[in-house]
Amino acid sequence: MDYETLCAYLDGKVGARRDMPFGADTLVFKVLHRMFALVAWQASPLSISLKADPVDAVILRNLFDAVRPGYHLNKKHWNTVTLDGSVLDTELMKMIDESYTLVVQRMTRADQAKLKKMERLGDDKEAG
Numbered sequence: 733m734d735y736e737t738l739c740a741y742l743d744g745k746v747g748a749r750r751d752m753p754f755g756a757d758t759l760v761f762k763v764l765h766r767m768f769a770l771v772a773w774q775a776s777p778l779s780i781s782l783k784a785d786p787v788d789a790v791i792l793r794n795l796f797d798a799v800r801p802g803y804h805l806n807k808k809h810w811n812t813v814t815l816d817g818s819v820l821d822t823e824l825m826k827m828i829d830e831s832y833t834l835v836v837q838r839m840t841r842a843d844q845a846k847l848k849k850m851e852r853l854g855d856d857k858e859a860g
Contacts (some may be wrong), residue, residue, distance in 0.1 A: 733821045735771075735778060741825060742769055745832050746851045764841040764843050768835040769803075769828060780824075781805055782831035792827070 733741075742748060742761045745768070747815050751760045754770075761769040770781040784792065792799045793811065798818045802810025813819060813827065835849060 733778075733815055736773065738778065738780065738815070741797060744769075744815065747798070748832075763832060763835055764846065766835050766839065767852075768831045772803075774775045777817075779812055780815065780828075781810050781812045782827050783809055783834045784811050784827070784830060785834065785850055788830070798825075805813075807812060 739750075739759075743750070745761075746764060747763045749762055749767075751762055752758065753760055757772065757774055759771040760767050761771070768783060772779045777778050778843050781802050788808065789801075789811050793801065796813075799811050800814075800815040801807035801812070803812040805812075811827070813824065815824070830838045836844060839847075
């Protein structure tokens with residue numbers, strides 16, 4: 733998956749927004765105020781770190797050489813995926829969806845309700 737396609741998919745998540753809290757090398761995608769993806773956008777090949785269920789994280793690492801424990805993240809809950817073409821785009825999208833879902837599930841009820849309202853309104857960006 734190329735950079736533009738990756739960012740379009742990440743930006744398409746309800747409440748998603750971009751940030752660079754760790755400097756210019758890491759593009760962070762947040763849902764409301766919580767990280768769900770970190771993209772090493774200047775790396776070649778690209779890499780993305782995604783939240784994962786701890787059991788699924790290990791399974792994915794065993795299935796794909798391009799998936800390894802999260803770089804500079806909690807290795808129990810995060811994987812870093814090198815986008816070298818060895819992981820199909822459909823599988824990567826599943827990993828992104830899972831990361832987003834896990835982060836949303838840990839949000840407060842108020843934030844979850846805010847996301848549901850944004851989804852109903854068709855607004856994919858954070859409401860003021």
